[in-house]
Each structure stands twice: as C-alpha cells, then as structure tokens.
Amino acid sequence: GAGVSQSPSNKVTEKGKDVELRCDPISGHTALYWYRQRLGQGLEFLIYFQGNSAPDKSGLPSDRFSAERTGESVSTLTIQRTQQEDSAVYLCASSLVLDRQETQYFGPGTRLLVL
Amino acid sequence: QKEVEQDPGPLSVPEGAIVSLNCTYSNSAFQYFMWYRQYSRKGPELLMYTYSSGNKEDGRFTAQVDKSSKYISLFIRDSQPSDSATYLCATSHQAGTALIFGKGTTLSVSS
Numbered sequence: 001g002a003g004v005s006q007s008p009s010n011k012v013t014e015k016g017k018d019v020e021l022r023c024d025p026i027s028g029h030t031a032l033y034w035y036r037q038r039l040g041q042g043l044e045f046l047i048y049f050q051g052n053s054a055p056d057k058s059g060l061p062s063d064r065f066s067a068e069r070t071g072e073s074v075s076t077l078t079i080q081r082t083q084q085e086d087s088a089v090y091l092c093a094s095s096l097v098l099d100r101q102e103t104q105y106f107g108p109g110t111r112l113l114v115l
Numbered sequence: 116q117k118e119v120e121q122d123p124g125p126l127s128v129p130e131g132a133i134v135s136l137n138c139t140y141s142n143s144a145f146q147y148f149m150w151y152r153q154y155s156r157k158g159p160e161l162l163m164y165t166y167s168s169g170n171k172e173d174g175r176f177t178a179q180v181d182k183s184s185k186y187i188s189l190f191i192r193d194s195q196p197s198d199s200a201t202y203l204c205a206t207s208h209q210a211g212t213a214l215i216f217g218k219g220t221t222l223s224v225s226s
Binding site: 004031033035040041042043044045048050056059091093095097100101102103104105106107108109111 | 119121123147151156157158159160161164166203205209210211212213214215216217218219
C-alpha cells in the first residue's frame with residue numbers, strides 16, 4: 001500500500017466494552033507510533049515500537065490500554081473497559097530512521113466514541 | 116507549562132495574504148522541528164522538517180527555528196483556500212522518539 005492504513009475508520013462503543021484498533025504501517029518502516037488526539041487538543045504519544053526492541057509504553061494513560069506489534073508489520077491497540085474520556089481520534093504513524101533523520105507518516109485515524 | 120505552546124486560533128485571512136504561525140517550546144534539548152498540516156477528518160501530513168536552527172523554504176512555505184528564543188515559525192506566502200486546515204508544530208530531541216505536538220492552529224483562507 002501507498003501509506004499507513006487504519007481500521008476501523010469509526011467505532012462507536014458502549015462504556016465498559018473492549019475495543020481493538022488496527023494499524024498497517026508502510027512496508028519497510030521499522031518504527032510504529034500510536035498517538036491520541038482529543039477534541040481541540042494536540043496529539044498525545046501513547047506507545048512506540050522499534051524493530052524487535054521492547055516497546056516504549058511510557059505514554060499509555062492507564063493499564064486499560066495495551067498494544068502489540070507483530071515483527072515490523074501490523075499493530076493493534078486495545079482499550080479494555082472503555083470510558084467516555086477514551087473518546088478521541090487514535091492515530092498511528094510509521095517511520096524509518098535514516099542518517100539521524102526521521103519522518104513520521106500518519107494514517108487517517110480511528111474515531112472512537114464511547115457512549 | 117506545556118512543552119510546546121501553540122495558539123489554537125482560529126485564524127482567518129483573505130486569499131493571497133501572508134500567514135504567520137508560531138509555537139514556543141520549553142525544552143532546550145529539542146533538536147528536530149516539524150510542521151504538519153491536518154485537513155478535517157484526515158491524518159496529519161508533514162509539511163516542513165528542520166534540524167536545529169535556521170530557515171527552510173519549500174515553495175510558498177518557509178519554516179524558521181530560533182533555538183535561542185525557543186521559537187518556531189511557519190510562513191505561508193500567497194495563501195490559498197486549499198491551505199485552510201489545522202497546522203500542528205511538533206518537536207523531538209532525537210530521531211526515533213515520540214513527537215511532542217502543539218495543540219494546532221486552525222487556519223481559514225477565504226476566496
């Protein structure tokens with residue numbers, strides 16, 4: 001594919017349910033990031049995967065949030081027992097670091113609404 | 116104090132105007148500076164990428180970084196209605212780390 005893809009594009013769920021969001025990065029990109037964008041706010045970092053290294057989970061807001069990545073391909077972000085404050089756009093980005101430079105390419109996001 | 120501050124606007128200008136968008140940051144360790152453009156209901160797309168201080172020009176867009184004052188600017192010349200979007204500044208201290216974003220400035224260019 002030409003760019004980062006995410007699914008679903010929209011998700012409406014009830015408070016307390018679990019949701020799973022998917023990200024397909026650009027082929028060959030070793031790094032993958034998840035960010036959250038709340039209404040009227042900038043992007044907040046959630047988690048970062050780089051190759052086979054242990055992920056940087058320092059941005060996850062609570063233990064209800066988790067993410068996995070299989071090798072250098074698909075990643076899934078799981079939110080357990082969703083709360084209304086989890087409503088946001090969840091953005092995935094992939095990148096390749098070359099010569100100390102890195103460009104993060106973003107997907108279109110998944111819009112999550114928790115009722 | 117947030118690490119990156121950005122006036123959310125909105126900013127409205129007529130077509131052809133010069134637009135100035137700005138951010139300030141607090142961490143002197145930041146080395147990489149970016150401007151992203153985000154259209155409604157789309158993901159951010161990279162506009163400009165600058166390492167350390169200085170200016171960078173690409174067509175109608177010019178990015179400036181002044182590390183001494185911790186100030187980042189994006190100038191848009193001859194603005195077009197298609198420039199109407201939210202502009203996000205972002206920074207990081209090294210490649211391969213999470214970006215720190217401003218809240219974004221919403222720009223509207225009227226024809």
